[in-house]
Amino acid sequence: xxxxxxxxxxxxxxxxxxxxxxxxxxxxxxxxxxxxxxxxxxxxxxxxxxxxxxxxxxxxxxxxxxxxxxxxxxxxxxxxxxxxxxxxxxxxxxxxxxxxxxxxxxxxxxxxxxxxxxxxxxxxxxxxxxxxxxxxxxxxxxxxxxxxxxxxxxx
Numbered sequence: 239x240x241x242x243x244x245x246x247x248x249x250x251x252x253x254x255x256x257x258x259x260x261x262x263x264x265x266x267x268x269x270x271x272x273x274x275x276x277x278x279x280x281x282x283x284x285x286x287x288x289x290x291x292x293x294x295x296x297x298x299x300x301x302x303x304x305x306x307x308x309x310x311x312x313x314x315x316x317x318x319x320x321x322x323x324x325x326x327x328x329x330x331x332x333x334x335x336x337x338x339x340x341x342x343x344x345x346x347x348x349x350x351x352x353x354x355x356x357x358x359x360x361x362x363x364x365x366x367x368x369x370x371x372x373x374x375x376x377x378x379x380x381x382x383x384x385x386x387x388x389x390x391x392x393x
Contacts (some may be wrong), residue, residue, distance in 0.1 A: 296329025
């Protein structure tokens with residue numbers, strides 16, 4: 239799955255308030271609950287699964303990118319939320335730099351190939367410096383979604 243298949247304008251938070259990776263994960267899970275992508279009664283279980291995965295190794299992959307993700311049997315399709323922090327989030331990233339772009343995604347339990355394919359596609363896309371800069375400079379969620387839908391540019 240591609241980023242444009244997972245996200246919608248209403249699952250993009252252009253002004254994350256989080257200061258830490260844990261706060262960013264909670265904030266993005268709350269976006270998914272608010273938008274009806276996660277049932278409210280499943281919120282804490284899903285947060286625990288994502289945080290357990292994150293505890294094993296930070297998904298702060300460098301270049302200002304964090305990609306927290308997990309598999310769960312509480313969803314039936316790949317879902318995600320995207321956040322941008324202008325100040326940067328302390329994410330324990332591989333390069334020890336703050337994360338400005340956070341892509342949280344969840345995959346249904348047992349869909350290992352889809353999970354790996356989705357993660358690879360997101361990481362590849364976010365490694366494109368022009369794409370990242372366009373997202374960082376976009377004025378709002380609508381503009382960010384247009385960039386995500388047209389990842390080849392022009393930026």
